[in-house]
Amino acid sequence: MLPSARIAFCFLAICGIGHADEPGSPVDWVNPYIGTGGSDSSPDYGGTAPLVTTPFGTTNWTAQTRQNRISVASYGYEDDAISGFIGTHQPAIWMGDYGYVTLMPEIGPMQPSVEYRRLHFTRADETVTPYYYAVKMGDANGGRRIVAEMTATGRGYD
DSSP: OOHHHHHHHHHHHHHHHHTTTSOSSGGGGOOTTTTBSSOTTSTTBOSOOOOBOOTTOSOEEEEESSOOBTTBOSOOTTOOEEOEEEEEOOSSTTSOOSSOEEEOOOSSSOOOSHHHHOEEOOGGGEEEETTEEEEEEEOSSSSOEEEEEEEOOSOOOO
């Protein structure tokens, strides 16, 4: 084998090894947590949420850790409890959203109050991508424990 061919072969082998741990699709490179932390005066605050939606989707779904209102994102990275999963049409936090819906899976009697239906979670129990969200909520020490998952589709069918 020629010396230049050996160098090229070694270069390709090294590059191939380096790419083995990278995600398979560019969407897997997205960090949905960017801009979800801090308060409105913090440099970490971007007013964003880890939304699950299709490209150009009209309804965005996310875990709701805060009450939805103008200038407040419904998800905060530093929060440790979920009160529901919100479907919103709100494109930005400075615009009001009057057509949102919040859903929450529950065990036992229905709890319509936000304070009573909140369940705690940890980052270790949360899986977040632009197309999939999953979380284990509740008390891991024998209390109620709920696993919630959601994903995005282009259409809904019966």
